[in-house]
Amino acid sequence: MIPKKIGDMKLLESLDFSRNQLSCEIRSSISSLTFLSYLNLSFNNLSGRIPTSTQLQSFNASCFIGNKLCGPPISKNYNVNGVTPDNRYEEGKGDRPEVDWFYLCMALGFAAACTDYVLLLDSVVKYQRYKWNYLDIASKFEYPK
Structure with missing residues (x-):
């Protein structure tokens, strides 16, 4: 009141x-x-x-x-x-459904974090392949058969 x-x-x-x-x-x-x-x-x-x-x-x-x-x-x-x-x-009424921005932002943030994690893992795997491939090639030059 x-x-x-x-x-x-x-x-x-x-x-x-x-x-x-x-x-x-x-x-x-x-x-x-x-x-x-x-x-x-x-x-x-x-x-x-x-x-x-x-x-x-x-x-x-x-x-x-x-x-x-x-x-x-x-x-x-x-x-x-x-x-x-x-x-x-009035709140929650109208022609269009009301967007709950908090949950939308949470979902977008979660999706972005998952994408970053997958890209990070992908780059680590690529780096490991490159490193082992380089070491394999380098060992052939260093220790010829």
């Missing part, structure tokens, strides 16, 4: 409540934070209308994605009861 008196923190410059499973409306007192230069409320369970203020409307819509919010800077449809949520920006 966003504190009711958050607007009393007049000198607050940065606020990040992202991914905290907050389930409430955005407090109207947040619009009085005039020094706020960074805001991230994404991927919570916030709902309702974004309070109207020049400060809040200046933030990018990505600061509010993953919630059931409406009003500028987000363009959403409304119905008689309030908000018709647009869930296309």
Whole structure:
């Protein structure tokens, strides 16, 4: 829950409540934070209308994605009861499946490490063949029959 008196923190410059499973409306007192230069409320369970203020409307819509919010800077449809949520920006939902970059990078790193290992073994084997072939040739010159 966003504190009711958050607007009393007049000198607050940065606020990040992202991914905290907050389930409430955005407090109207947040619009009085005039020094706020960074805001991230994404991927919570916030709902309702974004309070109207020049400060809040200046933030990018990505600061509010993953919630059931409406009003500028987000363009959403409304119905008689309030908000018709647009869930296309919610985490894990959309036209394309979400890529889990951590596991993708792990798989690519593992593949690269395996490839490096195989190439290293290949070069060691080639070097050993070259060395023994050289020693075999050198021994024929050194100890002729």
